[in-house]
């Protein structure tokens with residue numbers, strides 16, 4: 001794929017290039033970061049239409065009004081109207097409609113591939129945030145409407161891990177409160193949130209949105225009183241009682257240490273509590289998650305070292321056996337490159353990405369920052 005096919009025109013070729021050179025992203029930014037103050041990254045995830053983007057707008061406005069410094073990322077390539085000004089917008093780097101055309105994909109495939117393409121540039125994004133880190137309090141990240149595209153894709157994991165290995169990172173799971181008043185819908189939503197917790201292994205908070213329509217007290221009661229929740233679920237006769245009892249037990253365990261807050265992106269209710277909860281999750285990250293994360297990173301590095309050692313030994317053996325004859329190396333499989341955990345879909349995706357000629361730059365919209373208005 002050529003640069004023009006991806007239509008990187010909006011990324012203003014000269015400006016980001018020059019900007020990147022000026023900032024020396026890959027070099028100096030990384031150096032500057034380690035000792036300086038770290039902002040909290042807030043990754044906003046939720047079912048389609050739960051209000052992520054509207055909530056982002058409200059959060060950005062609140063950060064500004066309370067004299068804090070925020071940095072804003074949009075990772076939804078398909079959003080048409082962004083109500084807030086993003087410092088980094090995936091749409092400036094990848095045009096998802098062109099990606100759809102280029103690969104003959106439908107809308108979801110187009111969004112997924114766009115995110116994959118952007119993920120290949122994510123070290124630059126982290127570099128840009130690191131450069132600004134000392135003067136920032138929060139980094140707000142909006143994600144695509146189709147939740148599974150972010151939570152179950154290789155690129156979602158790459159992006160989340162890239163942030164979490166550098167900054168305190170919190171996942172905010174946005175719940176559409178009026179649409180979760182049925183116990184079974186509520187349970188499905190909570191099981192999804194539970195899956196995200198286990199997948200990201202990061203502090204997770206629930207933001208019950210749209211409290212201007214329905215207050216979230218019923219949800220708090222269900223979460224704090226196991227029997228009330230079980231009664232509510234079992235009152236739905238269409239549901240298998242044994243299964244619902246088991247699921248209630250699983251969720252009760254999940255609720256134990258889960259932080260939750262009611263908000264309204266429209267009225268602005270609950271903003272103070274939202275940020276208090278984010279700060280508490282940020283502390284959780286520093287006290288509990290960081291240690292585990294570093295251990296996981298060390299384990300991964302060890303596995304990588306081991307893999308390299310085995311390959312090197314194999315190469316030395318091949319050379320010795322060839323006794324001076326030219327050695328023909330079998331090309332490394334994609335599994336070798338991507339690691340043992342890569343599944344067939346990952347491999348296929350990576351082939352698509354790396355076989356294409358993608359050279360878009362990540363556009364940091366810093367220069368216009370003062371002109372942005374986060375007002376309703």
Ligand SMILES: Nc1nc2c(ncn2[C@@H]2O[C@H](COP(=O)(O)OP(=O)(O)OP(=O)(O)O)[C@@H](O)[C@H]2O)c(=O)[nH]1
Pocket residue numbers: 046047048049050051052053054055076143144145146209210211212213263264265266267
């Ligand atoms: N009443 C009310 N409506 C809300 C609130 N938050 C969002 N909405 C509405 O919910 C709809 C979806 O909001 P979005 O912010 O686009 O939701 P989203 O999760 O970003 O949607 P996708 O990115 O398309 O999945 C819009 O019509 C919003 O106006 C809220 O707090 N109260």
Ligand SMILES: [Mg+2]
Pocket residue numbers: 052053054076079143144145
């Ligand atoms: Mg949205």
